[in-house]
Amino acid sequence: MPLSYSTVIVPVDFSGESPAAIQAGLEVVDDASHLHLVHVLLPLDAMSPGVLLGDVSDESRQENVSKNLAALAKENGAAGAVRAVLFGTPGLEITDYAKQQQADLIVIPSHGFHGMKRLVLGSVAERVIRYADCSVLVLRRSDAE
């Protein structure tokens, strides 16, 4: 197993586990520019008040996420990382992006859901493992439900 990877994808959901995932990604790359921080947005809800009456749009959401990704990267010493905001189903979008970028590794925290949410949602990590073409490192959550 190589000590460093040339392209590492870190899906970011802004949970408490995201900083640890970024740190884990930084440890296996030579430079932060080899790290890709990715956030996936679900499609917009057409009936939400913000869409119907306000200014909420995919563009405004993307802009907000980009700013927050930049801030999170800077706080965790990854200011030089590539940042991407995608739309769609998280598991599929992450693996498609990894394939496009010819990534060597995906670093992703597990959600640790139990009960109803686990039954209904499964986990993004499970889908990434299933569909990824490259290696996947799953970080166990310390605060799993």
Place this chain on the structure above:
Amino acid sequence: MLFLCASVFSGTCFAQDDSATSEPPTTAQSEATSSQDEAAVEVETAAEATVANRINDQFGVVVGYMASVLFWDPVPGEVTVPLIVLILLFGSVFFTFYHGWLNIRGFIHAINVTRGRYDNPSDPGEISHFQALTSALSATVGLGNIASVAVAIQMGGPGAVVWMMLLGVLGMTAKFHECTLAQVYRKIKPDGTVHGGPMYYLEIGLQERGLPRSVGKGLGVVFAIFCIGGSFGGGNMFQANQATQAVIGLVEDSGLVKDAGDYRWIVGCVLAFLVGLVVIGGIKRIGQVTEKIIPFMCGVYVLACIVILTANASVLADTVVLIIQSCLNPGAAYGGFVGVLVLGIKRAVFSNEAGIGSAAIAHAAAKTDEPVREGVVAMLGPFIDTVVICTMTALVVIVSGAYKDPDAAEGIAITQLAFAGTVSWFPVILAVSVFLFAYSTMISWSYYGEKAWQYLFGQSQSVKLSYRIFFLIFIVLGAIASLKNVLDFSDLMILSMAFPNVIGGIILAPKVKSLLNNYWARYKNNEFKTYR
């Protein structure tokens, strides 16, 4: 279905027999063919009607079981006084006194906030104060204001209006309370969108107060379940039922279609399709136009009511006297004083949603860094919905005498009769209003219900889609079910939301009071920056 197959099969056989001969049919044969065709159509209609009736009957059985639990009556006596009604009444009175009659002293400030005096575009949130109020009103102003009021007067007499208005006034502070809490405990996501509502403030707020996490989470889950039920009931089935009735009524009066009532399912399917265009198709333009039209439609509706009341000005004073007398002495036929009180409370809460927490989901999205400020705006909701619009409907129904008409069916039909009595084409305005109000209410409540659904099952596209499909199915169900079953189910679900909401709200009351006192002191000290 067997009857349908039999009719088609017999028709086919006869056609084959017919074509097998080279001779043209005789008059007797033609008459026999015609009567067989008529019989086939009658069988087909009967089969469809039987299916719809069976669905409605089974639905009624389920609702009956649920009512025996959720509408438990702790008060001995002949009149049913559900515990939930007592909780709602107590909650509204408690919050009103606890917050020092903020509904009265904060009214002018509420107007100024809504007009945008303190709107800072860089505040966190999705929509302005005015837009939040519009969004909440588009959910509350619906068939509850138009049809449910007529039901209340038909069942409880004119005196029911007084209790509706009273709950409208008291409910203003209940709404302030729950919307302030929604703002305090809302979550702003990295994309700038907002998650908020009773399920969040119950889960997080009660734990903050020192209660075990399971208590807050449990109440949050209970609220979410009832909110989903409410979104299928009052926010969906009732709207679809009465909108369908309005359309059918108009069609029957025009004479265009015979037995138009047999085609309720078609109206339901059309409604489901139109709602589906927004919630599943994502065609937000339709929803945007509808939401923006609602304030205008409220104005048109109120204006139409004023025209009717003006035309009946000579009896207006007597009507007011009748209302007051009926309130104090409604008579045994209406269930007596307690019966009318319970009815008035149920219909008011059904209409303005004060105390049940649904509007808090919309108000949580307002752009502000002052939770109390949005709570104050939210107070205007019950005022506009109940004190203004419901009262207008009630006066029109009473002044016209439509509620006493033995030929008036129920619900929206009474209001239609009242409108038609003054200007013959007013029912057209009413039908358009009804359709738009019902449509906007369904769009808004689909948002509330989906937020509750996501709270239970998580956020993913498949979770959202599953809820939306259920929502559309319930539209069609609402169109074909009877008003009684739909209203019973809607009442059950909507009013039951108050169980966790009022209980949790009372536990969290000191927090809101502290925020209010702090805010009001700064407001009186002119410490707030204004932008207009």
